[in-house]
Structure formats: C-alpha cells, structure tokens
Amino acid sequence: MAAIGVQPLEALDRRAGGRRFFRRPSLGRSALARHEAKWGLIFLAPWIFGFFAFTLIPIIASLIFSLTNLSLEQTQPLRFVGLDNFVRMLGDHTTWDSLAVTFRFAAFNLPIAIVVPFVVALVLNSRYLRGTGLFRTLFFLPYVIPFVSGVLAWQGMLNLETGWVNEFLRMIGVQNPPNWLQDTTLIYPSLAFIGLWGIGAGVIVNLAGLKGIPTELYDAARIDGAGWWASLRNVTLPMMSPVIFYSLILGIVDVLQYFLVPLVLYNGTGEPGGSTLFFNLLLYKQAFNFQNYAYGATLAWLLFAITLAITLIVFRTSRRWVYYAGER
Amino acid sequence: MTARLFRPGVLLATFALVATACGGSNAPPSPSGAASSPSAVAREASVGPATVPPGGPVEIRWYCCLGGGEAPEQKAVEDKVVADFNAAHPNIHLTFEVVTYDQANGQLATELQSGNPPDIVGPVGIGGANAFHGKWLDLAPLIQKTNYDLSGFPSNVVDIYKLDEGQVGIPFAIYPSALFYRKGLFEEANLDEPPHKYGDKYTLDGQPLDWNYDTIRQVAKRLTVDKNNKDATQGGFDPKNIRQWGLELQRDDLRGLGAYFGSGSLVAADGKTAQIPNDWAAGWKFYYQSIWTDHISLTGPQFESKDINPEDYPFFAGNVAMSENFLWSTYGVGKLDDWDLAAVPSFNGRVTAAFNADTFRILKTTKHPDEAFEVLQYLLGDAAPDLLKAYGGFPARTAEQAAGIEALQSQFKNQVDWQVAVDGIQYADNPNFEAPMPAYNESLGLVGSGGKYLTEFGNKPGLDMDTEINKLRSDLQAIFDKAS
Numbered sequence: 113m114a115a116i117g118v119q120p121l122e123a124l125d126r127r128a129g130g131r132r133f134f135r136r137p138s139l140g141r142s143a144l145a146r147h148e149a150k151w152g153l154i155f156l157a158p159w160i161f162g163f164f165a166f167t168l169i170p171i172i173a174s175l176i177f178s179l180t181n182l183s184l185e186q187t188q189p190l191r192f193v194g195l196d197n198f199v200r201m202l203g204d205h206t207t208w209d210s211l212a213v214t215f216r217f218a219a220f221n222l223p224i225a226i227v228v229p230f231v232v233a234l235v236l237n238s239r240y241l242r243g244t245g246l247f248r249t250l251f252f253l254p255y256v257i258p259f260v261s262g263v264l265a266w267q268g269m270l271n272l273e274t275g276w277v278n279e280f281l282r283m284i285g286v287q288n289p290p291n292w293l294q295d296t297t298l299i300y301p302s303l304a305f306i307g308l309w310g311i312g313a314g315v316i317v318n319l320a321g322l323k324g325i326p327t328e329l330y331d332a333a334r335i336d337g338a339g340w341w342a343s344l345r346n347v348t349l350p351m352m353s354p355v356i357f358y359s360l361i362l363g364i365v366d367v368l369q370y371f372l373v374p375l376v377l378y379n380g381t382g383e384p385g386g387s388t389l390f391f392n393l394l395l396y397k398q399a400f401n402f403q404n405y406a407y408g409a410t411l412a413w414l415l416f417a418i419t420l421a422i423t424l425i426v427f428r429t430s431r432r433w434v435y436y437a438g439e440r
Numbered sequence: 441m442t443a444r445l446f447r448p449g450v451l452l453a454t455f456a457l458v459a460t461a462c463g464g465s466n467a468p469p470s471p472s473g474a475a476s477s478p479s480a481v482a483r484e485a486s487v488g489p490a491t492v493p494p495g496g497p498v499e500i501r502w503y504c505c506l507g508g509g510e511a512p513e514q515k516a517v518e519d520k521v522v523a524d525f526n527a528a529h530p531n532i533h534l535t536f537e538v539v540t541y542d543q544a545n546g547q548l549a550t551e552l553q554s555g556n557p558p559d560i561v562g563p564v565g566i567g568g569a570n571a572f573h574g575k576w577l578d579l580a581p582l583i584q585k586t587n588y589d590l591s592g593f594p595s596n597v598v599d600i601y602k603l604d605e606g607q608v609g610i611p612f613a614i615y616p617s618a619l620f621y622r623k624g625l626f627e628e629a630n631l632d633e634p635p636h637k638y639g640d641k642y643t644l645d646g647q648p649l650d651w652n653y654d655t656i657r658q659v660a661k662r663l664t665v666d667k668n669n670k671d672a673t674q675g676g677f678d679p680k681n682i683r684q685w686g687l688e689l690q691r692d693d694l695r696g697l698g699a700y701f702g703s704g705s706l707v708a709a710d711g712k713t714a715q716i717p718n719d720w721a722a723g724w725k726f727y728y729q730s731i732w733t734d735h736i737s738l739t740g741p742q743f744e745s746k747d748i749n750p751e752d753y754p755f756f757a758g759n760v761a762m763s764e765n766f767l768w769s770t771y772g773v774g775k776l777d778d779w780d781l782a783a784v785p786s787f788n789g790r791v792t793a794a795f796n797a798d799t800f801r802i803l804k805t806t807k808h809p810d811e812a813f814e815v816l817q818y819l820l821g822d823a824a825p826d827l828l829k830a831y832g833g834f835p836a837r838t839a840e841q842a843a844g845i846e847a848l849q850s851q852f853k854n855q856v857d858w859q860v861a862v863d864g865i866q867y868a869d870n871p872n873f874e875a876p877m878p879a880y881n882e883s884l885g886l887v888g889s890g891g892k893y894l895t896e897f898g899n900k901p902g903l904d905m906d907t908e909i910n911k912l913r914s915d916l917q918a919i920f921d922k923a924s
C-alpha cells in the first residue's frame with residue numbers, strides 16, 4: 113500500500129466521497145471562496161485595525177520622532193534633526209551608565225529568574241511531596257496579585273527600621289541589620305528577591321514541561337543504573353531545554369525592560385547612588401516625565417536594537433543546546 | 441433568525457467589544473464615572489445660554505485639574521459654577537474639561553503642541569503653572585482695561601504672580617506656612633509653647649531667646665524622646681530607638697525646604713545659570729544635621745515606614761512635636777486634638793514662610809482674551825466662595841479671610857489660632873520657591889518630591905553637604921545647558 117503522503121489529492125478526495133480533505137487556498141477563485149475570504153477579512157479587521165493603530169503606526173511614528181526635535185516642552189518649532197538625537201544619546205554618559213546598570217542587574221538576576229522557578233517546579237513535581245496541589249496554588253497565588261501591591265508590601269518588609277526582615281534579624285541578635293533598599297551592595301539581591309514574588313507563571317511553565325517528559329525515559333535511565341542526578345542531567349535537562357530556552361528569551365526581554373520595581377520603590381530617581389537607573393526607566397523618564405518624546409523614542413530604538421541582537425545571538429546558540437524531540 | 445441577519449449582528453457585537461477593549465486610554469476614569477473624554481464631560485456640564493447673540497456665543501474652555509479639583513464632590517460644584525455662568529452670560533459659552541491630576545500636565549502640553557489649547561487653566565499652583573512658563577497671558581492690560589480692583593488682595597501675594605512674562609495671575613486660594621505643633625507634648629516636656637506672634641521671644645529655661653532655627657533646634661531636642669523616655673539632650677539617649685521626634689521640616693521639595701530659610705531661586709538672573717541660594721544651602725544643612733546629628737527629625741527609612749508614618753506626613757500620626765508646613769496640610773491633622781499653629785522661626789534675623797497658592801490662569805494662545813478674562817473675574821469673584829469651599833482653599837481676598845477662618849475652624853474641635861497663618865502671609869517668599877527653571881520637569885526630578893537629593897539626604901549619613909550641594913548645582917547646570 114502506498115503511503116498516504118505520496119497519494120495524489122484526487123485519490124484522497126475519492127476516498128472521502130468526493131469531499132476534499134486538502135484544499136489549497138483559493139482566495140478569489142469562486143463566489144463561495146470570495147465570500148468566505150471577505151468574511152474572514154471582516155472578522156480579522158478589528159485585529160488588523162488594532163495592529164495598525166496601536167502597534168505598527170506607533171512603531172513607525174517613534175522612528176520618525178527620533179529624527180525630529182519633538183518635545184512637549186519645546187520652545188522651538190518642530191523640525192527634522194537627522195541623527196542628532198542618536199549622536200546625543202551615544203555621547204550621553206547617562207545612556208551608558210543606565211545600560212551598565214541594566215546589564216549588571218541582568219547578570220545577577222537572570223540566572224536566578226531561570227533557575228529558581230525550575231527548581232521549584234522540580235520540587236513540586238516530586239512524587240515524594242505531599243499536598244502538591246496546595247503548594248502549586250501557594251506558589252502561583254502571588255502572581256495574581258497586582259505586582260505594584262507586591263512591591264509596596266516588600267518595601268515595607270525590607271524597611272530598615274520596621275521591616276519584618278530586619279525585625280527578625282534583630283530578634284536573632286543582629287544588632288545593625290542592613291538597609292536593604294538603600295545600600296548599593298545589597299540593592300540587586302533585594303530587587304531579585306522582590307522579583308521572586310512573581311515566579312508563579314515560570315513555575316507553571318516549568319511544571320508543564322516536566323509533566324511532558326515521557327516516564328519511559330526515566331524508567332530506561334533507571335534500568336541503566338542512573339540515579340537522581342544522572343537522570344536530571346541526562347533526561348530532565350535535555351528534555352526541558354526548550355522550556356529553559358523559552359524562559360531565557362522571555363527573561364532577557366523582561367530584564368532589559370526592567371522598570372516597575374525601581375519606579376515604585378524610588379520614584380524613578382535611580383537611588384541609591386544611581387544603581388537603579390535602569391535603561392528602560394531612563395527611557396520612560398525622558399519620554400513621559402520630561403516630555404522629550406524625540407529623545408525617548410531614540411532611546412527606545414536603541415533598546416530595541418540591543419534586545420534584538422541579544423535575542424538573535426541566543427537563538428543562534430540554541431542549535432547547540434536546545435533539544436527538540438520531534439526534530440530529525 | 442437567518443444566517444444573513446445573524447452574521448452582521450455578530451459582527452456588530454464583535455466590533456462593539458473590540459472598540460470597548462481598545463478604546464480605553466491610560467487615563468483613569470473621570471471621577472464622576474462619566475465618559476473619560478474631557479470634552480464630553482465639558483459638554484455634558486455646560487448649559488446653553490438663555491439668549492444667543494447673533495453669531496453665537498464665544499466658546500471659552502476651562503481646563504482642570506493641574507492642581508486638584510477632579511474629585512466628584514468638587515466636580516459637582518464646578519459644574520454648577522459653569523451652569524450658573526452660562527445662564528447669566530449669553531455672550532459666552534463656558535465649557536469645563538476635567539483631566540485627572542496625574543494626566544493633566546501631559547494632556548495640557550499635548551493640547552498646546554497640537555494647537556488645540558484651552559483658554560483658562562485652573563486651579564493650578566505656582567509650580568504646576570511654571571511647568572508651562574512662557575505660555576501664560578499677561579493680565580496687566582486686561583486689568584487696566586477693566587479697572588479690575590487688586591486692592592482687595594495682599595500686595596505681596598499679587599507680586600508673586602509678577603514674572604518676566606508679566607502679571608500672569610491674580611490671587612485666589614492661598615496656603616501660607618506656619619509651624620504646626622502639639623500642645624500636649626510641650627506640656628509633657630515642661631516647655632513653653634512656641635510664640636504665635638512673629639517677633640515674639642521664646643522662653644527656654646527662663647531665658648528669653650529669639651525664635652530662630654538655633655532655638656527651635658534646642659527645643660526640638662527636648663521634645664525628641666527615645667523608648668526609655670530620655671530626650672535628645674540627655675546622656676544615654678538612644679537615637680536608634682526614638683519614639684517621638686521634635687521637628688519635621690517640609691520635605692516635599694528641596695526648594696520648599698530651603699525657602700523657610702530665605703527666598704531664592706535655582707536660576708540666576710540670566711535665566712540659564714544654575715545657582716544655589718546661600719540660605720537654601722544653610723537650610724539643607726540644617727535639615728541634614730536634624731536627621732543625622734541631632735536626631736530630631738525622621739531618617740528616610742523612618743519616613744518611609746508605614747508603621748511610623750502611615751499618612752505620609754509624620755505630624756499627622758502624632759509622634760512629631762513640631763512641623764513646618766503649608767495651610768493645606770490641615771486636611772490631615774483632624775485626628776489630633778491638641779494641635780495649634782505658631783510662628784515660623786527666623787533665619788539670620790529674617791522670617792520667610794514658604795508660600796503655596798492656587799489660581800486660574802489664561803493661556804496666551806486664547807483667541808478671546810476679553811471673554812476669558814470675564815470668566816476669570818467670575819471665578820475669582822462670584823464663584824469664589826463655592827469654589828474655595830470645594831477646594832479647601834484659604835481666600836486670598838483679605839475681606840473673605842474671616843469667613844475662611846470660620847470654615848477652617850468648623851472642621852476641628854480644638855480652638856486653633858488661625859491668625860498665625862494670616863500673619864504668615866506677609867512673610868511669603870518672593871521669588872517663590874517654585875519659580876520657573878529651564879527644563880522644568882527634568883529639573884524638578886532632581887529637587888522635587890521624591891527627588892534624587894532629598895532621598896539621598898534622608899538615607900545616607902556621613903555626607904559632605906558642601907560636596908553634595910555642588911554636585912546638585914552641576915547636575916542642574918547640565919540640565920539647563922541641554923535645555924538651552
């Protein structure tokens with residue numbers, strides 16, 4: 113019997129009693145096709161409109177803005193300034209300082225943001241853990257609370273004078289507990305700690321990945337004498353590599369756009385000592401606080417270029433370390 | 441229902457849903473719960489004139505709320521004011537536009553840039569208006585043309601609105617400064633209460649002393665108490681466990697903090713050179729010393745702690761004995777039953793009481809200055825009592841201040857010496873601390889509420905203040921240079 117894949121379409125049609133299984137798109141071919149295509153477009157129209165109005169046109173507009181002197185505070189008339197904003201941006205030490213802040217924090221936070229949800233998911237996936245449903249709910253629960261509320265709650269908990277963390281440290285004999293949110297050496301650990309509040313979604317994604325690993329692979333590994341560590345290294349990690357890759361890409365994009373926590377905690381001042389003046393915060397302040405739309409748009413394009421470049425590099429490396437079971 | 445009829449129905453419903461989902465702006469809904477579009481609100485609020493003159497009435501747009509005025513109960517008053525005006529002025533059709541405070545600056549800037557500005561803006565504070573420096577109409581020719589009487593206002597307050605742009609405002613609601621204090625805490629510490637009359641001495645340990653910042657520091661130390669009930673002058677005082685602080689300075693804005701020590705501006709007369717007034721530098725040093733050396737004021741983390749300072753102003757929570765603040769801060773003292781007002785201390789023999797004020801202004805771009813001024817006169821005149829009550833403002837007009845005091849006193853059980861606040865008007869700072877600066881919004885990021893330097897002063901002990909002040913000047917100059 114010939115394989116289905118090599119049978120002509122007509123043969124398949126005959127088996128289906130003349131009803132076609134496979135049909136090439138035939139836009140505009142017949143009255144019915146035209147009718148369906150028309151209604152398809154009509155139903156797509158809201159999305160297409162939304163995409164143009166709220167995504168594509170603003171993207172193009174921001175590129176145009178970056179080539180002008182547009183500012184709501186401006187006293188000069190609007191004019192085309194070429195690449196002046198880009199030159200100014202590259203010559204502005206604040207640009208480089210804020211990029212350095214962003215990369216320093218990324219180097220610290222990204223591994224935590226990827227490893228911790230993975231480890232938590234491993235624990236929640238363990239057959240030895242009782243009450244997994246409860247734990248899953250507890251880990252996911254903070255994710256559904258508005259993040260700003262969470263940040264404010266953490267601000268209170270990490271307060272030097274009355275925060276619960278320092279109250280606890282004093283209780284166990286630490287005379288001078290640290291000023292978590294104002295000490296430049298502790299600020300990134302504190303921010304990463306606050307970030308862990310919202311790992312619920314990451315845990316769920318990792319857990320779904322873990323649940324998808326065929327148990328036969330673990331059985332086979334066990335028969336071959338593999339222990340927990342060998343199973344993790346040789347089965348779990350390769351099978352989870354697409355999920356880890358996904359988390360890494362999202363993590364990179366998230367950390368390059370890191371913004372909300374320093375805005376809420378420090379009102380966007382960059383305190384302590386400029387250590388929280390993240391690039392995206394600088395962009396926001398320039399565009400919306402200082403109303404320098406042209407310069408803000410220029411910064412946005414730099415952020416886009418950096419994010420794209422890093423993402424492409426990571427995609428390029430993924431061929432070497434991401435394993436897709438379905439791939440040949 | 442046939443498919444022919446059903447499909448367009450589904451389509452319409454889909455469009456309606458998507459339009460609803462996509463149509464929202466970032467602006468919060470208007471307090472009234474009505475449509476968020478300001479113009480929609482305005483049209484709803486306005487009432488047509490009784491008789492329309494040939495050619496139709498002149499349209500005047502009143503833009504709110506760069507300085508409050510968006511609360512539902514305030515809007516009800518504003519709507520009535522608009523309706524009353526329209527009913528009595530067939531030549532003008534006044535419309536009212538509400539944009540909530542957090543969006544108001546950006547939206548007004550956008551309207552100005554897009555060539556669709558309103559005519560009248562307010563209520564707006566001095567700082568809020570100076571973010572739009574150069575855009576306001578000089579009212580002097582209209583004042584002269586209409587013989588508008590300014591003699592009813594304190595002349596020094598009228599002068600605050602005299603800028604390089606001209607007479608850009610007429611006083612409406614004012615908020616002079618005073619020293620808020622708790623009588624009970626003075627009694628507990630066996631101290632005389634601070635003087636209520638400007639120029640009076642303070643008696644400490646039987647010695648009459650000038651009421652200045654050296655004296656207030658000494659008094660504040662006596663009123664700063666740790667958990668073992670030792671005050672800040674006693675041996676064994678534990679600065680890490682303070683339960684009551686002696687003095688809280690105004691820390692919303694470095695400029696305001698400095699203005700209690702003398703009037704000044706961060707911009708030199710040339711309009712582009714950054715400067716730090718000597719009095720302000722002295723005030724900032726006093727503030728820093730109060731926190732880290734004398735321990736009479738809260739540190740940054742203490743100020744940020746919701747346990748110590750649940751209502752953003754520590755005096756409101758009752759654990760601060762004295763606090764310099766504006767008259768608008770009476771909104772938060774209702775829980776205390778022993779508070780009163782005293783004179784602001786002098787610095788270098790001169791009293792300066794930082795001053796806040798709100799009014800309505802006309803934009804230079806208005807096509808109808810005469811009609812806009814007619815509306816302005818109405819807002820500052822016939823409508824003023826209702827609007828002042830709605831905004832909680834103290835009347836700038838001297839003749840109305842007695843009624844203003846009565847209205848304020850009716851909110852409290854304890855008798856307050858309001859005359860102190862009235863006397864404070866004569867010591868208002870001019871130039872006002874919120875005077876224009878180049879790149880106002882960006883400059884404000886350094887010195888304004890939650891600004892970089894205020895945060896640093898409150899959080900970092902051991903700073904060399906001279907170095908910090910020089911750094912601030914350099915940072916400001918860099919912003920000014922960019923703006924020019």
